Amino acid sequence: MRRTRRLVTVSHSYVVALNRRLANEMARVGAGRWEVTAVAPRFFHGDLSPITLQREPEEASQLAAVRAHFSRSAHMFVYGPELRARLAGGVDLVHAWEEPYVFAGAEVALLTPRKVPLVFSTAQNLSKRYPPPFAQLERLVVARSAGWVAFGETVKQNLLTRPGYAQRPARYIPMGVDVELFRPDRALGADFLRELGWEAEGPPVVGYLGRFVPEKGVELLRGVLERLTTPWRALFVGGGPMEASLRAWGERQGGRVRVVTGVTHARVPSALNAMDVLCAPSQTTLKWKEQFGRMLAEGFACGVPVLTSDSGEIPHTAGDAGRVLPEADTAAWTAALSEVLESPERRRELSARGRERAVTRFSWPVVAREHLDFFESVLG
Known part of the structure; x- marks a missing residue:
């Protein structure tokens, strides 16, 4: 009988409870096969207003809180040394819901143990040329990754033209919607x-x-x-x-x-x-x-x-x-x-x-x- 695999999924978006729906649903549908931990910032400044980690009772996934530093900038913030411990110790796969060209995305890639596969998610559907050091960060993350998830078919087609992406497995998976909350009424x-x-x-x-x-x-x-x-x-x-x-x-x-x-x-x-x-x-x-x-x-x-x-x-x-x-x-x-x-x-x-x-x-x-x-x- 195959043992339960451990998945750690990291995202600054997880500071908002609603955004942890993906992690919680993966824990539900993967029950018996996957144990899921969502790593989220204790506090994040955000685009509109500061957000303290929102907790919900009886979440299906485990929630691990870490510090986020310099969180006024989505491109420049980092999680810091607490993240390393969350990515070690029997983890089977790390998922980073952070763009590969930002500092946090590169940090997750660098702190993921070498023998542990890394998969990142991206929503970049425009062809862009990033200035240093962001272009170098993107190349580092792609080279370190075992695969990547595109949140759109146009995202996938755009990124397949960039160096390194076509050499990694990729899948287009859309964002989700709560069809119980959103229903005809x-x-x-x-x-x-x-x-x-x-x-x-x-x-x-x-x-x-x-x-x-x-x-x-x-x-x-x-x-x-x-x-x-x-x-x-x-x-x-x-x-x-x-x-x-x-x-x-x-x-x-x-x-x-x-x-x-x-x-x-x-x-x-x-x-x-x-x-x-x-x-x-x-x-x-x-x-x-x-x-x-x-x-x-x-x-x-x-x-x-x-x-x-x-x-x-x-x-x-x-x-x-x-x-x-x-x-x-x-x-x-x-x-x-x-x-x-x-x-x-x-x-x-x-x-x-x-x-x-x-x-x-x-x-x-x-x-x-x-x-x-x-x-x-x-x-x-």
Whole structure:
């Protein structure tokens, strides 16, 4: 009988309890085969605000806290000497959810015992030239690794052109979504609409979920809505620098636009279930293209029909479950949105496709099992 293998997965993102879902799900689906330890910082400054390690009762994986130094910079921070002990002592595989070109990624590679395989995860879908010392760090990590996980097919294809990557086993594994929390529940959506002063009966609700920034296609969606002859209401959920202009535009639309900010993750399923169609018109720029499209996976899980652009990873995320449109083609967007708004049958078809894709492709047990399968293939 094969002994239980020990997996240590390291990430500064694990300071947030919600981000340890991957580690916990790997422990659940791998029970009896894998013992999983998640290594997380005791404290991390973060992009928006300082975060003290969030602990949850009865997590499936073990949680090991270590210090993180210089955590104001995601590129420059390191874990320090405490990490070495967490990576030693009978560990069978180390997984680093840190980019290979940052200091912490190189630190994990250097501190992992030589006989222990290292697998790192990456979301870099743009071709970049890193300045010293980051280019050297990337080469070190890739050379030390036994394999790597790409969070998108475009990530994988981009990195296969870089030195060393093609010589290591790789697998595209998407991010996960909680299909129990994110599920079809129109009553929940109706309650959300009533909080906004709307009833469920009325023109279909066109939804947007995400940052209020130009690259997410907010301006394109506003232009499309203005061109529609089909009755509509619009719900924008998120936040960002375009909030003021979005609210000003909404005030000119005769009460058929709501802009909602400050929605917690726990409330996102309610917002999605309030929508009759979700639009995600991401726009590629020189420095950015969509890396995954979490709003798509969450919308699919809630059974919301999805219209989205062809920016970056989106075609791979959407598959045949959503309507993928040319990102800058306003006429195509207007025609497609009109068709979906005017056809309840088409919306039901897209709803069913989306839910099926969420359950079979993005649910956390599926994503966790894919990780463990890849780790086992690396170990042989």
